[in-house]
Structures are given as structure tokens and as C-alpha cells.
Amino acid sequence: MDRLADEVVEERMGQLAEWTLSGDSIQRTLSFADFKAAMAFVNSLADMAEAANHHPDILIRWNKVTLTLSTHDAGGLTSRDFDLAGKIEQASTG
Amino acid sequence: MDRLADEVVEERMGQLAEWTLSGDSIQRTLSFADFKAAMAFVNSLADMAEAANHHPDILIRWNKVTLTLSTHDAGGLTSRDFDLAGKIEQASTG
Numbered sequence: 169m170d171r172l173a174d175e176v177v178e179e180r181m182g183q184l185a186e187w188t189l190s191g192d193s194i195q196r197t198l199s200f201a202d203f204k205a206a207m208a209f210v211n212s213l214a215d216m217a218e219a220a221n222h223h224p225d226i227l228i229r230w231n232k233v234t235l236t237l238s239t240h241d242a243g244g245l246t247s248r249d250f251d252l253a254g255k256i257e258q259a260s261t262g
Numbered sequence: 263m264d265r266l267a268d269e270v271v272e273e274r275m276g277q278l279a280e281w282t283l284s285g286d287s288i289q290r291t292l293s294f295a296d297f298k299a300a301m302a303f304v305n306s307l308a309d310m311a312e313a314a315n316h317h318p319d320i321l322i323r324w325n326k327v328t329l330t331l332s333t334h335d336a337g338g339l340t341s342r343d344f345d346l347a348g349k350i351e352q353a354s355t356g
Contacts, residue, residue, distance in 0.1 A: 203308070203311065203312065203317050204312065207305070207308045210304070210322075211301070211305070214297070214301045217297065218297065218298065223297050223324050225321065225322065225323050226320075226321070226322040227319065227320070227321045227322075228304075228319065228320040228321075228322075229319045230317050
């Protein structure tokens with residue numbers, strides 16, 4: 169799995185309006201009605217991560233969930249990160 | 263709920279060997295066999311947090327879970343933080 173060139177990262181970021189590029193990772197914070205709703209999302213995300221065998225860092229602060237994706241083995245962003253971010257978008261917009 | 267005096271914080275920290283004091287919060291990182299085991303712990307923790315109506319910040323990095331406890335309303339550490347930390351200790355040591 170190769171690290172993506174900067175221009176490819178830029179292009180793929182264009183398809184992820186809710187995500188921001190932060191160094192060698194991409195990040196998104198989602199807000200929910202409360203902690204229970206945030207946890208329900210985290211559990212559905214956990215299933216997606218296991219299926220993809222790729223796991224974002226997940227920070228839960230009551231009703232807010234911040235996801236950080238990077239491919240540590242590749243030392244940066246790969247298509248695995250953008251593929252999983254795309255799946256998360258589909259799931260979180262219904 | 264009043265913020266605890268520094269000497270009380272110090273005394274209660276003495277009962278939480280695995281936790282460290284970090285500014286106005288207390289923190290512990292737990293390690294598990296894998297992501298699945300980490301998520302199982304987070305779900306049992308979520309139930310404890312809901313029961314206590316007090317929610318740590320929870321950071322999941324594959325098999326590692328970092329918990330940060332503080333009472334934001336009180337601007338620092340209160341007995342709610344130490345009570346929940348104590349319950350987490352009991353649960354995580356079986």
C-alpha cells in the first residue's frame with residue numbers, strides 16, 4: 169500500500185467536504201444528540217473498521233466523535249484512508 | 263459539586279496507581295489484545311458512564327484506550343471523577 173502523492177490527496181479531499189487534512193492524516197468531527205447516540209455511531213463504525221481491517225483513531229467527547237485516519241505502515245495517507253472515509257460518509261448521511 | 267482542594271486530589275491519586283494527573287484532569291491508558299477487545303471494554307465503560315451520568319473523554323487507538331476525566335462544570339477535578347475512576351479500576355481488574 170503506497171503513500172499517495174500530494175496531488176492525489178488533494179483530489180480525493182475534494183470528494184470529502186466534511187474532512188480536513190491535518191499533517192499526514194485526515195480528520196472529521198461528528199456531532200450527535202447525546203452520548204448514547206455517539207456510542208451507537210462508534211459501534212457501527214467499529215464494524216466498518218473491522219471489515220476494512222483499517223482502524224481510525226476515535227475520540228469520544230460526550231456527543232462528539234472525532235475520527236483521525238492515517239496509514240501508519242505507509243507513513244502517510246493511502247487509498248485505504250480515503251476508501252474508509254468514503255464509507256463512513258455514506259453511513260453517516262444514511 | 264465542588265472542585266477538590268489540591269491535597270485531596272493528591273490523597274485520592276494515591277489510591278489510583280494506574281492514573282496520572284494531567285492539569286485539571288486524570289488520565290489512564292489501557293491496553294487490550296486487539297481492537298475488538300478494546301471496543302468491548304469501551305462499551306462496558308459507556309454503561310458505567312451513563313449510570314454515573316459522568317462521561318470520560320475516550321480515545322481509542324486500535325488496542326489502546328485512553329480515558330481522561332475532569333468535571334468541566336466545576337473547572338477541575340471533583341469527587342465524581344475519582345468515584346468513576348475507582349469504578350473503572352474495579353471493572354478492569356475483574
